[in-house]
Amino acid sequence: MFRSIVEAVFHHAARRPEALCLADDADRATYREYADKVRRYAGFLAGEGVAAGDRVVVEASQSVNYLALELALQLLGAIFVPVERNCAPEKVAAFARRVDAAAVISARAEGCDAPLCRTLAEVEAGAASATPYEAAALPERTAVSEILFSTGTTGKEKGIVLTHDNDVALAENVIRGVGMAPDNVEMILSPLNHSHGLRRYYANMVNGSAAVLLGSAMNLRKFMANMEEYGVNAIDMVPAALSAVLKLSKGRLADYRAQLRYIQFGAAPMPDADRAEICRLLPETRLYNFYGSTESGCIAIYDFNRPDAKRRCVGRPTCNADIFIVDDDRRPIASSATHAGLLASAGRMNMVGYWQDAEETARVLAEGVVYSSDEAYVDGDGDIILLGRRGDVINVGGSKVSPEEIENAARQHPDVADCGVVPMDDPFKGSVPRLFVQMRAGRAFDAAALRAFLAERLEPYKVPASIEQIAALPRSFNGKLLRKELKGL
Numbered sequence: 001m002f003r004s005i006v007e008a009v010f011h012h013a014a015r016r017p018e019a020l021c022l023a024d025d026a027d028r029a030t031y032r033e034y035a036d037k038v039r040r041y042a043g044f045l046a047g048e049g050v051a052a053g054d055r056v057v058v059e060a061s062q063s064v065n066y067l068a069l070e071l072a073l074q075l076l077g078a079i080f081v082p083v084e085r086n087c088a089p090e091k092v093a094a095f096a097r098r099v100d101a102a103a104v105i106s107a108r109a110e111g112c113d114a115p116l117c118r119t120l121a122e123v124e125a126g127a128a129s130a131t132p133y134e135a136a137a138l139p140e141r142t143a144v145s146e147i148l149f150s151t152g153t154t155g156k157e158k159g160i161v162l163t164h165d166n167d168v169a170l171a172e173n174v175i176r177g178v179g180m181a182p183d184n185v186e187m188i189l190s191p192l193n194h195s196h197g198l199r200r201y202y203a204n205m206v207n208g209s210a211a212v213l214l215g216s217a218m219n220l221r222k223f224m225a226n227m228e229e230y231g232v233n234a235i236d237m238v239p240a241a242l243s244a245v246l247k248l249s250k251g252r253l254a255d256y257r258a259q260l261r262y263i264q265f266g267a268a269p270m271p272d273a274d275r276a277e278i279c280r281l282l283p284e285t286r287l288y289n290f291y292g293s294t295e296s297g298c299i300a301i302y303d304f305n306r307p308d309a310k311r312r313c314v315g316r317p318t319c320n321a322d323i324f325i326v327d328d329d330r331r332p333i334a335s336s337a338t339h340a341g342l343l344a345s346a347g348r349m350n351m352v353g354y355w356q357d358a359e360e361t362a363r364v365l366a367e368g369v370v371y372s373s374d375e376a377y378v379d380g381d382g383d384i385i386l387l388g389r390r391g392d393v394i395n396v397g398g399s400k401v402s403p404e405e406i407e408n409a410a411r412q413h414p415d416v417a418d419c420g421v422v423p424m425d426d427p428f429k430g431s432v433p434r435l436f437v438q439m440r441a442g443r444a445f446d447a448a449a450l451r452a453f454l455a456e457r458l459e460p461y462k463v464p465a466s467i468e469q470i471a472a473l474p475r476s477f478n479g480k481l482l483r484k485e486l487k488g489l
Contacts, residue, residue, distance in 0.1 A: 004139045004164035005171070005202050006074040010035055012208040020185070020210040023230060024063045025222055031208075034068060041072035042133035044126040045103075048116055052077030054102035055147065057095050057114070060085045060193030061107075062215045065124055067192065067201060069105065070146075074164070075135050078102075080146040081159075082193035099147060099159065099355060141165035147355050148195050150294040159355030160195075160294045167202050169348035170297040173318035174203035177301040178234070178262050178288055184209035185230050189217050189237040195294040196267045200236040217241035220248040227256055235263045239270040240479030246277055254281040266290035266298065268480035272408040279305050289314060291386065296370040297349040299323060300384055310379075312402060314386045321347045323384065325376060330366070335377035340387055340400060343376040344369055375400070392422070392483055396461045397429040403483075406433055406464060409457045413450060415443035418473045422486045424466060435464035436486055438473055445469040 002008040009031065012019070017032035029037065050056060056073055060066060060082050073080045083095050089108065096104050096114045103116035105123060139145065145167055147159045174180070186204055188211055190197030204211040212226050217237065223245065226232055237245070242265065245253070253260075260282060266289065278287060287305035290298040291314035300323060302315025317323045325335040326344045333341050346369045353361035364371055375387040387393050387402050394401040403421035410419040417440045424434035435454075439445050447467040454463050474485040 002168050002206060003141045004074055004145065005167050005205050006038065006071045007138045008168075008171075008206045008208070009038065009071060010138075012205075016208060019208070020230070021205075022064045022067065022211055022213065023226075024213040025215045025219075027064050029064050029068075034064070036132065037065070037068040037127070038071040038075060039132035039134070040127040040130050041068050041123060042075040042135075043130035044123060045072055045078075046076060046133055047130065048103070048118070048126075050076055050078055050103055050116070054078045055081055055099040056103045056105065057081045057083060057092060057099065057101045058104075059083055059087055059092060059106035059120070060191065061120065062192055062213045064213070065120060067213075069120065069123060072133075074139055074145060075133060077139055077143065079144050082146070082148065082198075084191065084193045095149065139164050141168075144352065148198075148294050150195070158357065158360060161352040161355050163352060166297070166349055166351065167199075168206060169320045170199045171202040171206040173298050173301075173320050173349060174199060174264075174290075175207050176319040177290070177298065178264055178286070180204075180207050180209065180234075181261070182207070182209065184234055184261075185212065185232050186210070186234040186236060187212045187214055187223070187226055187230075187232045189214045189235070189241045190267070194267070195297065196238065196290075197236070199297060200264070217244045218248070220245070224249075224252070227259070231259070232256075233259055233261050235260065237263070237265060238267045238479060239265055239274065240268065240475075242270065242274055242278065243479070246274060251281060253278070257282050257284060260285045262286035262288055264288040264290055266292065268476070269404055271411055273411060275304065291315070291384070293370075293372065295351045295364060296321075296345045296347075296372075299345045299347070299349065302383075310383060310385070312385050312387065312404065314376075314384050316383060317345075320349050321345050325378060326371065330371060337377055337379070337385070340375050340377040342390065343372045343374045343384070343386070345372070346370075389483075394421075394423040394431050394433050396432055399461055401433060401462050403433065406435060406454070406458065406462055409454055410435060410437060410450070412457070413453050415440055416450075417441075420470075420473050420481050420483065420486050421464065422483050426465065429461075432465035433462065434466045434468070436468050436470040436473065436489070438470055 013031040013035035018030050021031040021034040070080045101114045104112045104114040105118050145164045149157050212230050286303050289302050291300040292298040299321035300314045323345050324332050325341040350370050373390040375393045406421045418438040420436045423431040426432040474482040
């Protein structure tokens with residue numbers, strides 16, 4: 001229906017001008033107010049010399065103004081390049097050099113050597129008196145909208161190049177996947193420089209519904225206030241945020257069991273204990289796990305709050321995604337539990353490629369198909385079962401072992417606070433599991449006792465050959481275990 005996210009916002013502003021569009025910790029905007037802000041930001045930026053095709057690095061914030069700035073760049077035909085909030089000035093400058101940025105907009109604008117450097121506060125002040133920008137035409141579907149930087153399994157930051165049509169297709173995947181209603185009010189806890197949070201915002205803009213941005217999952221007072229003030233009926237968060245909310249709220253989420261239609265999760269695996277607790281607190285709420293990547297977006301979805309939920313299941317393809325399993329030569333196979341392969345996807349949501357990296361693009365993308373490093377199979381019901389990332393899945397004498405299965409078993413031990421599993425070379429079996437555990441405060445480490453505990457819950461070949469203590473597990477901003485760092489220990 002729409003060619004871009006900015007077109008969707010203008011469409012809803014014309015038809016439902018007084019409907020709530022966005023709110024953050026300090027501000028809110030109707031669709032009319034938001035569309036006006038976008039046009040004024042674009043007017044100011046155009047006066048500063050920002051033009052179509054320019055790449056603009058923007059430091060993220062969980063705010064209405066930050067998102068309006070993104071759409072203002074879309075309206076101008078410029079390319080949005082977000083970086084994380086509080087990103088060090090030298091790193092902002094490095095990103096600007098990577099993309100040959102025409103402008104940098106950050107909280108401090110220090111150490112910037114781009115042609116144009118402004119703070120977000122300066123853009124806000126300048127836009128207040130700027131003439132609203134009226135575009136001769138809105139962006140075309142195939143025009144590049146953004147470059148999202150993501151750290152892959154190699155540890156190298158890659159710039160994923162996406163078009164306006166990619167953004168709209170991803171929004172449609174979310175809308176259809178969660179069954180988003182016209183009166184949706186979704187609270188977004190996920191950071192808005194990362195694909196996960198941005199794409200939930202896009203979905204609500206295409207849907208014409210409201211998004212409420214929470215600055216921090218640790219701000220439980222504001223979390224609960226938003227639930228009441230805006231009548232939040234849907235939530236998006238990463239598993240690390242869920243852990244924080246569960247710990248701080250002490251069961252109070254159950255007070256909203258009749259109000260919450262769904263919660264969607266993604267970006268990292270969820271601990272079994274948190275999964276069980278959220279299902280207990282919200283038995284009638286749809287609890288969705290989205291599977292995807294920055295390169296292909298949310299391509300599969302699964303409601304795990306159901307009696308017949310399956311372990312390691314990521315569900316079935318979303319509306320714009322075609323998912324299939326391939327062998328190492330990229331040939332489609334008929335997969336099964338004993339004959340897994342690599343997950344591949346095709347569809348409008350797939351990236352154009354990596355910024356100025358033809359070699360890496362060819363490794364992942366061919367004829368519109370994104371080839372992942374995730375091992376998976378399709379079961380007899382047509383559901384996709386994810387084993388893990390190639391290199392993380394442990395081949396023990398020909399039997400493939402998911403590290404998450406061992407980790408979930410280890411977390412059931414009352415003395416274990418956190419854990420991680422990586423493969424370890426073995427002269428007879430090829431590789432065997434190696435378990436690192438972080439003990440709870442005041443609890444003693446006992447490898448033999450832990451091994452006996454796991455032996456009661458796992459098949460013999462899945463029991464770790466080595467169990468070692470670690471002070472803290474290396475994790476990313478969203479709680480994803482950094483296995484590469486563990487493998488180096």
